Amino acid sequence: MVNHEAPYGSWPSPIDAGLVAAHDGRPEFLTAIGDELWWTAPRPAEGGRRTLMRLRPGDGTGAPVAESVLPAPWNVRSRVIEYGGQPFAGAPRERGGPLVVFSHFADQRLYVLTPDTASAPDAASAVDAASAPGGGEPVPLTPLGTVGGGLRFVDPLVLPDRGEVWCVLEEFTGEGPTEVRRVLVAVPLDGSAAEDRGALRELTDDAHxxxxxxxxxxxxxxxxxxxxxxxxxxxxxxxxxxxxxxxxxxxxxxxxxxxxxxxxxxxxxxxxxxxxxxxxxxxxxxxxxxxxxxxxxxxxxxxxxxxxxxxxxxxxxxxxxxxxxxxxxVLHGRGSAQLAILDTESGELADAPGPWSEWSAALAVRGSRVAGIAAGPHSAYEIVELDTCTGHLSVLAAHHTDAVDPAFYPRPERRTFTGPDGRPVHAHVYPPHHPDHRGPQDQAPPYVIWAHGGPTGRAPLVLDLELAYFTSRGIGVAEVNYGGSTGHGRVYRNRLREQWGVVDVEDCATVARELAREGTADGTRLAVRGGSAGGWTSASSLVAPSVEGLYATAAISYPILDPAAWADGETHDFESRYTESLIGRLEEVPDRYRERSPVLLADRVSVPFLLLQGLDDVICPSEQCDRFLAEIGERVPYTYLAFEGEGHGFRRAETIIRAVEEELALYQRVFADGPRSADGPRGAAGGSTEGDGSAEGR
Missing domain, CATH: 2.120.10.30 (TolB, C-terminal domain)
Incomplete structure (x- = not known):
């Protein structure tokens, strides 16, 4: 029973920033190596590295326990196209356990690992090692690159019979971010290419x-x-x-x-x-x-x-x-991804049972069993396996455990709103929720509109402790899968073509306005937040005339703020021409870039905001934040936190803690006085803002 009334945003919650950081990230890249399952797992407390996990088959004496194979500082993560991809692969062997090849983030070299064998002095002996006790140390297979971003490898295929690993090579040919070529290569497993680029055998040319x-x-x-x-x-x-x-x-x-x-x-x-x-x-x-x-x-x-x-x-x-x-x-659905088994002859689809509503793109097959990474509205991502013969599902590893009483978890609602021209706008609405606190009866709660990154992506409906951090304190959240998002077909996805900064902004505003109109949210206490492309949408929402005065504040993380510079070489190669479809060709529609640029329209910002940036970000570089803040000057209060050692997306526990706490502090300041008149001032925060007009962590 709800016993206590308190202002929205002030409710006590056991979900603190440390808990959010400890549960940041999820298992990725699940792979079957023989009868074993392998994947990568986050380690926020260890500098944000990704470790390599292994689950051996059970011996009948009890459930097998997953083990971390690589200690710090090993970091299993590729930088190909900067977003990376499958960073490891392996093959079973008759003796000596599996042979695994992985990409190490620090130097981007491929390494070979034989975890069940004694330490080997070189790659050839690592590959040939028998089943001695102990664990072998990783041995390099590829050389260090000396030009630009060097040599990077991803999505390997281990072929012991051929003595090679086939994979994608990304090779920089100059110092610029777009001076790069990509080919399929064969890497010798004997280590002969560890110091010799010429020993990498190219399978394809670089025509693409x-x-x-x-x-x-x-x-x-x-x-x-x-x-x-x-x-x-x-x-x-x-x-x-x-x-x-x-x-x-x-x-x-x-x-x-x-x-x-x-x-x-x-x-x-x-x-x-x-x-x-x-x-x-x-x-x-x-x-x-x-x-x-x-x-x-x-x-x-x-x-x-x-x-x-x-x-x-x-x-x-x-x-x-x-x-x-x-x-x-297969994984299938509209706005979600559900595991199913497809009969390719009849076309019949049989959905897997269970509480999981979202499955990651990482399916691994062992005989008649298929394993995946699954989560639901009340559970985080787990390693789950389906026995297709019996239909039985079981959680094998990364078991969800409630870090707090689940009564503090939000209770989401799938909603479809009607946007401009009658177009549908899909969203997940998370009202404030607390087991024994409620807000004042004469008030509606504040809401934060979350714009996901991408923008060609989507927000899944799964338990997120960062989201629960806010809802358990009395601040509602609405995740908007605006036009351009995936999960609803190509037509919905193409809605954003040449309309970036328009459709995404309008669709987020549609959800915010409707929540206010129906009384779900307080229309004078609305905020917008997002990272990467979501940071662009959040910043654009502060300068777009169509949504003027709608939001009282914004939290903007590692954003695109200057689209013309972004389209003119100020980002990595993968997305260097993304704006041609999102906005248009810069040389053909320069006015469109100017009309949507948060940097050039910074004089329209009239509310306090939080800006978070990683100083190692090569996708959305910090120079864009510098230009934006130079235009803001001292007109409005803001907090700018720039973190050394962080790139595009925060991975370190201390960074995540600081970012989450600063975001809550922003909302508490701005929303502290309760509802304001719609005609009242929208640009002042309720109290001083740490770091106004300054950059911390630089």
Whole structure:
């Protein structure tokens, strides 16, 4: 029973910033190596590194326990296209346990690891080591790059019979962020390339700007991979390439068998019978198709107006996984991703049971079992496995445990609002919730509109302790999957084309205004927040005339603030021409860039804000924040926190704690006096703002 009345934003909560930081991040890149499961896991308290986790099969005496394979400072994470992708792979061996190859974040070299063998002095002996006790130290397989961003590797395929690892190589040819080439390469497992770039055997040329990792057919005779070129992003148009593999490991007769400028193929893989499968949006939705290697018409295996894939932000994402018996494990849904088993002959789809409403793009198959990373509105991401023979699901690792009484968790609602021109706007609404506190009966609560990053992405409906940190204190949250978001087909996704800074801003404002109109939110105590592209939307919401006066404050993290500079070389190669589809070609529509630039429109900002930035961010560099704040001057109060050692997205526990606490402090100051008149002042905070007009941590 709710017993205490207190101002919104002031409710006591056991969910503190330290708890948020400790639970930041989730398991990623789940992979089966023989009968074992491997994945990466976050370590916020260890500098934000990613460790490599291993789950061996049970021996019948009890449930197996996952173990961390690599101690600090090893950091299993690739920087290819800066967002990375599958950073490791492995192969089982008859003796000595598995052989694993991984990318180390600090130097981006590939290393070989044989965790069940004694320490080996070189790669060749590591590969050949027998089952001695102890654990081998990682041994480098690739050289250090000396130009620009160096040599980077991702999405490896370990081929012990060939003595090689096939993967994507990203090689910088100059100091600039776009002076880069990408090819598929074969890396010797014997370590002969550890100091010799010339020992890396290139499998493809660099005719395409981007490509994904290799997928070898069951008989080893064919190789499939994906390519695309500027200015397309992988959700715009990609090609599925296929080549014959010769006996000596060369590729011949490479050709395109699917895809094109207006068709996005985001995953391809081989079924056990040797047929080629691909997730393509040729119907307007990412559906699973069987592909004819000869170039014939692909067959849609389950025609539905649902997504069976999502945006390819990280190389190696896996939304479907063929099983040995011909069935295919798939993720599907509208605005969510649910695990199901697809019968490719009948097209029947059988959903997996259980409380999990969202599954990550990381499916791993072990015989008739399929494992994934799943979460729900009341549980964080766990390693879950489905036995397709019995239909039984079980949690294997990363078990969700309630760090606090779940009575403090929010109770979300799926909502669809009506935006301009009658267009639908999808959102998740999280009202303030506390087991024994409520706000004043004559007041509606403040709300924060969360704009997700991407912008070609979406906010999943899962338990997030950072979100609960605010709702348990009496501040509502609405996550908006604005036009341009994934999960609702290509038409919804394309709504943002040339309308970035317009449609996303309007859709967020639609949700905010409707929540206020219906009395769910206090219309005088609304805020907007987001990071990366969400930071752009938040900053744009402070300067766009169409939403003037709507928000009382904003929390902006590692944002794009100067789109013209971003389109003119001030970002990494992957997104260097993204604005051509989001806004238009800079040389053709310069006025459009000026009319939407938070930097150039900074004089329109009239409310206090928080700006958070990583000083190592090469995607949204801190120089944009500097220019923005120079234009702001001392007109409005703000707090700017710039963190050394952080890049695009915060990973260190101390950074996350500071950021979350500062965001709450901002809302408490701005919302402290309760509802204000709609005609009242909107630019003053209730108290002094630490760091007004200054940069901390520089």
């Amino acid at each position: 700007d981007f490509l994904t990792g290799p997928r070898l057919s069951p008989d080893g005779r064919q190789l499939a991979w994906l390519v695309w070129d500027h200015p397309a992003m992988p959700w715009d148009g990609t090609e599925l390439r296929l080549a014959e593999v010769t006996a000596d490991g060369r590729l011949e007769a490479a050709r395109t068998v699917l895809g094109g400028p207006q068709e996005s193929v985001v995953q391809a893989d081989w079924a056990a019978d040797g047929s080629l499968l691909a997730a393509t949006d040729r119907t307007g939705w990412w559906n699973l198709h069987r592909v004819d290697p000869g170039g014939g018409t692909p067959v849609n295996l389950c025609p539905r107006e649902e997504e069976f894939a999502d945006a390819l932000w990280k190389l190696g994402h896996r939304w479907f996984a063929p099983l040995e018996n011909g069935l295919v494990a």
